[in-house]
Amino acid sequence: xxxxxxxxxxxxxxxxxxxxxxxxxxxxxxxxxxxxxxxxxxxxxxxxxxxxxxxxxxxxxxxxxxxxxxxxxxxxxxxxxxxxxxxxxxxxxxxxxxxxxxxxxxxxxxxxxxxxxxxxxxxxxxxxxxxxxxxxxxxxxxxxxxxxxxxxxxxxxxxxxxxxxxxxxxxxxxxxxxxxxxxxxxxxxxxxxxxxxxxxxxxxxxxxxxxxxxxxxxxxxxxxxxxxxxxxxxxxxxxxxxxxxxxxxxxxxxxxxxxxxxxxxxxxxxxxxxxxxxxxxxxxxxxxxxxxxxxxxxxxxxxx
Amino acid sequence: xxxxxxxxxxxxxxxxxxxxxxxxxxxxxxxxxxxxxxxxxxxxxxxxxxxxxxxxxxxxxxxxxxxxxxxxxxxxxxxxxxxxxxxxxxxxxxxxxxxxxxxxxxxxxxxxxxxxxxxxxxxxxxxxxxxxxxxxxxxxxxxxxxxxxxxxxxxxxxxxxxxxxxxxxxxxxxxxxxxxxxxxxxxxxxxxxxxxxxxxxxxxxxxxxxxxxxxxxxxxxxxxxxxxxxxxxxxxxxxxxxxxxxxxxxxxxxxxxxxxxxxxxxxxxxxxxxxxxxxxxxxxxxxxxxxxxxxxxxxxxxxxxxxxxxxxxxxxxxxxxxxxxxxxxxxxxxxxxxxxxxxxxxxxxxxxxxxxxxxxxxxxxxxxxxxxxxxxxxxxxxxxxxxxxxxxxxxxxxxxxxxxxxxxxxxxxxxxxxxxxxxxxxxxxxxxxxxxxxxxxxxxxx
Numbered sequence: 001x002x003x004x005x006x007x008x009x010x011x012x013x014x015x016x017x018x019x020x021x022x023x024x025x026x027x028x029x030x031x032x033x034x035x036x037x038x039x040x041x042x043x044x045x046x047x048x049x050x051x052x053x054x055x056x057x058x059x060x061x062x063x064x065x066x067x068x069x070x071x072x073x074x075x076x077x078x079x080x081x082x083x084x085x086x087x088x089x090x091x092x093x094x095x096x097x098x099x100x101x102x103x104x105x106x107x108x109x110x111x112x113x114x115x116x117x118x119x120x121x122x123x124x125x126x127x128x129x130x131x132x133x134x135x136x137x138x139x140x141x142x143x144x145x146x147x148x149x150x151x152x153x154x155x156x157x158x159x160x161x162x163x164x165x166x167x168x169x170x171x172x173x174x175x176x177x178x179x180x181x182x183x184x185x186x187x188x189x190x191x192x193x194x195x196x197x198x199x200x201x202x203x204x205x206x207x208x209x210x211x212x213x214x215x216x217x218x219x220x221x222x223x224x225x226x227x228x229x230x231x232x233x234x235x236x237x238x239x240x241x242x243x244x245x246x247x248x249x250x251x252x253x254x255x256x257x258x259x260x261x262x263x264x265x266x267x268x269x270x271x272x273x274x275x276x277x278x279x280x281x282x283x284x285x286x287x288x289x290x291x292x293x294x295x296x297x298x299x300x301x302x303x304x
Numbered sequence: 305x306x307x308x309x310x311x312x313x314x315x316x317x318x319x320x321x322x323x324x325x326x327x328x329x330x331x332x333x334x335x336x337x338x339x340x341x342x343x344x345x346x347x348x349x350x351x352x353x354x355x356x357x358x359x360x361x362x363x364x365x366x367x368x369x370x371x372x373x374x375x376x377x378x379x380x381x382x383x384x385x386x387x388x389x390x391x392x393x394x395x396x397x398x399x400x401x402x403x404x405x406x407x408x409x410x411x412x413x414x415x416x417x418x419x420x421x422x423x424x425x426x427x428x429x430x431x432x433x434x435x436x437x438x439x440x441x442x443x444x445x446x447x448x449x450x451x452x453x454x455x456x457x458x459x460x461x462x463x464x465x466x467x468x469x470x471x472x473x474x475x476x477x478x479x480x481x482x483x484x485x486x487x488x489x490x491x492x493x494x495x496x497x498x499x500x501x502x503x504x505x506x507x508x509x510x511x512x513x514x515x516x517x518x519x520x521x522x523x524x525x526x527x528x529x530x531x532x533x534x535x536x537x538x539x540x541x542x543x544x545x546x547x548x549x550x551x552x553x554x555x556x557x558x559x560x561x562x563x564x565x566x567x568x569x570x571x572x573x574x575x576x577x578x579x580x581x582x583x584x585x586x587x588x589x590x591x592x593x594x595x596x597x598x599x600x601x602x603x604x605x606x607x608x609x610x611x612x613x614x615x616x617x618x619x620x621x622x623x624x625x626x627x628x629x630x631x632x633x634x635x636x637x638x639x640x641x642x643x644x645x646x647x648x649x650x651x652x653x654x655x656x657x658x659x660x661x662x663x664x665x666x667x668x669x670x671x672x673x674x675x676x677x678x679x680x681x682x683x684x685x686x687x688x689x690x691x692x693x694x695x696x697x698x699x700x701x702x703x704x705x706x707x708x709x710x711x712x713x714x715x716x717x718x719x720x721x722x723x724x725x726x727x728x729x730x731x732x733x734x735x736x737x738x739x740x741x742x743x744x745x746x747x748x749x750x
Contacts, residue, residue, distance in 0.1 A: 047428075142591060162591050165534075166731050251536065251720075255728035255735075255742075270421035272717045 029286070036279035047275050057280035066256060066264055067281075078167040078257035082264045085171055089260070090239045092175050093182070097235050098228060100179065101186025106220065108187075109194050118191060122184035129181065133248025136177030140164050147173075164250050167257035174258055178245055182238065186231045193227035194220070226300070233296035240289050261285050377655045378408040382434035383642070384415050387596075388619050392676035399670045400662055407655050416440050417536050417720075423647075427453035432647035435656040436663070438485065442473025443715030445645050449474070449481030455646045455653070457483055460661050467681045467706075473713065474643055482643030483664035486671045486678035489639045489701055490542045490709075492630035493530070493609040494602075494616055500627065507629035511579075514632055518588045521608045527590070530583075531607035532730060533599070534592030537723020541711050543611040544580065544726055545638055546631060551575045554636040554705055561713045567743040576729075576736055584733040592730055614697055618675035623693040630704070637704040640712060641681050714748065721746050 031041035038053040040046060061067050068081035079085070104121065108114030124132065139145045140163035148160040163173035197220065205215050221228075243262035246252060252259035252267070261281060269278035385393045390413065397409045414422065416439050426433050427448060439445055448454050458480040463471055466484055474482035500506070503524055508514040521529030533539030549557050552575045559565040565572055583589060590598075590607060596619075602610040603620055610616070617623045630637070644663050650656045668680040672690045679690055679698050687695055711719045725739045 162593075165592055165727065167728060251724070253537075253724040253727055254731060255725055255739075257728075267717070267720075270424075271720060273424050 032279045032282050035276050036283045038276050051276065057276050058284070061277060061280045061284065066259060069256075078171060079255060079259060082259045082261045085258065085260050086240055086242070088171065089175055089178070089242060090236055092172075093178055093239055094232065094235050096179050097182055097186050098231055100183050101190050101231060102221070102224070102228075104183070104187045105190035105194055106216065109191065118187055121187050124181040125184040125188075127181070129244035130248045132177070132181045133174075133245040136174060136180075136245060137164050137249040139177060140173045147176075164258075165254060167254050170250050170254060170258040174245055174249060177249075178239075178242065181245070182235065185234070189227055189231055190224065193224045197223050229296065229299050233292055236292050237289055240285065240292075261288075376406050376408065377652050378410055379436060379652055379655055379659055380410050380412060380434040381436045381438070381659070382412050382414045382419065383438040384413065384419075384440065386413050389615060389676060392618060392671065392674035395674050396663065396667045396670045400659060400667065403662070403666075404658070407659065409659070415536075416444075420444050424448070424453075427451070427647065427649070430649050432649040432651075435646070435650040435652055436659050437645045437647065438642045439482075439645060440640055440642050441712055441715055442482065442643055443713060445474045445482040445643050446476050447715075448645070449479065450476050453648055454481045455648055455650075455657065456480065457644075457646065457657075457660065460657060461664055465665075465683050467683065470641060470681050473708070474645075482645045483660055484641040484681040485644055485663060486668050486676065487639055487641040487681045488613045488615055488678055489637050489697075489706075490546065490611070490613045491637050491697070491701055491704070492546065492628045492634070493611050494626060494628045495609055496603070496605075496625050497627045498625050499605060499608060507627065508632055510632050518583070518586075522588065525606070525608060527606075528587055529607060530588055530609045530611070531590045531598045531602045532592045533595030533610070533612060534727070535595045537720070537727055538711070539595050539598075539612065540592060540726040540730060541723055542613070542638065542709075545707075545710050546611065546634065547580045548572070548575050548710070549636040549638070549707060550631040550634040551579050554707055557636065557638075557707050557710060561708060561710055563747055566747070567740045573740060576740065581729070581733045581736055584730060589730065592727055613677075614679070614694065615677035617677035617691075617693045617697065619677070623675075626693065628697070628700075635705060636707040637701055638709050639701075639706040640709045716748060718743075718746055718748055 034041045035047060036057055038048045038051045038056060040048055065071070065079075066082060068083050069079050072078060072080035073084060080088075104118075108117050111117070127135070140147050142148055142160060142162040145162075147163070151157065151159045161169075163169040201219060201223075202215060205219055210218070241262050242260055243266065246258055246260050246263050247266070250258045252263045262285065265278050265281035265285065268274050268281060381397065383390075383393060390411070394411065397411060401407065401409055412434060414433070419433075419437065419439060420441065423433055423437070445454065449456075456479040458478070461483060463480075467487070470484045470487075471480055471482075474480060495507070503520070505517060505520065508517050518529050532543075545557065548560065552571060556565060556571060556575070560567070560572060567573070593601065595612075598607075598610065599612070599616065599619060601607055617626060620626060644660045646653070646656045646660050665682050665684070668682045669685045669689050671678060672680040672685050672694070675691055677691075677694060679694055687698065690698065711722045714722075722743060725742050728735060729739045
């Protein structure tokens with residue numbers, strides 16, 4: 001049987017996929033960007049409501065305290081603005097997810113019943129994020145929450161409060177909750193990565209007298225670099241588009257203390273019904289996430 | 305033509321045939337035919353083209369009570385009620401189905417805040433999430449009506465038969481976009497009579513007596529005596545409005561709604577600074593707790609007082625054990641109704657309008673008699689038609705002036721901001737200035 005064929009023949013196989021991608025991916029992106037400049041993406045259908053076209057939406061979004069709150073940043077109090085909250089989220093969530101994921105994967109690699117424990121950790125990923133948000137809210141509840149119960153048991157009763165309702169702790173409680181939800185992902189990926197490391201390399205290091213620390217940092221971590229890059233990129237992207245957890249647990253409150261970019265976009269879209277403003281936030285979010293994706297793809301394809 | 309080009313052409317033709325076939329199949333399965341048959345009791349068969357029927361002709365049809373719709377129709381009704389409230393409302397729908405055997409009603413739950421998010425994009429796409437929709441937000445119904453998404457319901461009922469002013473929030477340019485259903489009120493702090501009797505307590509008659517009561521309750525309970533309901537935020541705004549009406553007067557409530565007085569003005573500020581914030585700081589209010597769980601905790605005796613609407617009567621085991629008192633000196637009570645709206649894009653206009661009319665009139669009689677904790681806005685429903693516990697509440701409420709709900713009237717994004725800022729105030733009362741400034745700066749300009 002002949003494999004290959006003419007360029008036309010090969011191209012024909014791409015057509016259905018390309019049509020679908022054009023309709024469901026390319027067109028919405030282009031339409032969103034057009035709309036963000038107060039231009040109707042579909043001629044004849046008025047979505048912009050008579051607003052004049054230009055950069056007005058971008059100016060409004062970028063200068064809004066909901067996006068970046070200079071007073072909050074100066075005084076180091078919440079709210080600091082959605083973009084800063086997303087950055088804080090990444091700054092805390094990313095290293096913790098990577099460290100925890102790697103350590104737990106290494107720890108459970110050769111432990112009896114490790115696969116079962118890994119399955120329990122992975123449960124966080126299986127739960128719908130909107131449910132995860134509600135679970136976080138309950139977990140940090142003053143009376144019902146497991147977190148406060150733990151604090152009371154270890155003698156930190158003074159810390160027991162409903163964390164999600166206070167501006168100083170709302171964002172942090174969500175971030176901590178998201179670590180629980182997302183660590184399953186990094187543990188699974190790292191476990192797969194560990195399984196691909198040839199056992200002989202580790203055994204040779206042990207024969208040469210290397211201790212656990214040396215094996216971890218000189219062999220495992222360098223060999224898991226491609227896996228780490230994947231976890232890093234996926235976690236950053238997840239943190240940037242985080243929405244459901246916040247929506248279900250705090251709605252961005254109190255006083256905007258846990259507002260994030262995706263929720264800001266949703267608020268403009270669904271509550272204010274200002275679709276061009278929502279499109280502007282979406283475009284900004286895309287611009288922020290794009291470099292992460294490009295770098296990730298470049299590094300990933302470099303390996304090939 | 306070479307064999308490869310032939311194969312390519314055949315592949316495209318097959319794809320087109322399959323695509324068109326699938327598309328047609330979807331269309332055939334989902335798009336309803338444009339003709340329905342309607343038979344009147346005079347045995348005359350009339351064929352209506354739904355797409356050509358104007359609201360005016362529909363109204364005319366509906367005023368003929370003998371109209372029987374033969375083709376079985378299922379209407380989707382969207383409302384905010386769940387649990388015990390839904391059970392009460394289900395009785396109303398069942399009563400309608402008994403009277404109109406050819407119309408089935410399917411009830412779906414959407415909170416007002418979710419509906420306000422979900423419905424507009426659907427309306428923009430000329431789709432209706434439901435045939436008959438309930439919303440407590442008159443401002444939202446008016447906005448959707450002004451945007452051309454709702455049917456004009458004027459002429460469907462006689463407005464003189466309803467509580468005066470009830471149509472105002474949904475009126476626009478001579479059109480009425482919503483019919484009132486049963487009403488609720490937020491009259492004051494609810495308590496268990498048995499709890500008060502057990503501890504020898506009496507409802508307060510002065511502000512000082514109220515403070516003394518709170519101190520006593522705090523000693524008895526060893527914690528905050530008032531449970532703060534939470535959710536998306538409306539219970540906190542309700543108690544706040546009660547303080548505004550009590551200490552600023554009914555006039556202040558109206559001026560705040562109209563934007564004539566700012567939240568930072570001394571008149572409004574003093575309500576917060578002199579009355580509400582000191583109570584929060586003294587720890588008389590609990591942390592915000594999800595409102596239905598707060599209800600359970602309060603009923604269980606973990607808290608003594610709960611500020612809530614009249615629907616609470618239908619949510620407790622023993623409504624006879626319920627008592628309430630407004631803050632001493634309060635002359636007004638926030639009252640509101642759930643409005644019935646009909647989207648322009650419903651596929652069953654005649655049936656939807658028939659149901660809307662029935663709900664606003666006869667349906668109220670049924671609903672007022674259930675444990676819903678509501679009272680009728682249709683004046684043809686007598687006091688005796690109401691559920692017994694509500695008769696007592698209604699008698700007490702007659703002494704107070706009905707007031708519009710502040711955040712429900714202002715609406716829009718500010719409503720969510722109001723809830724969110726009050727939640728902030730509840731946990732950090734020291735941020736009063738920040739909260740009042742935020743509310744003032746963001747208040748709608750028009």
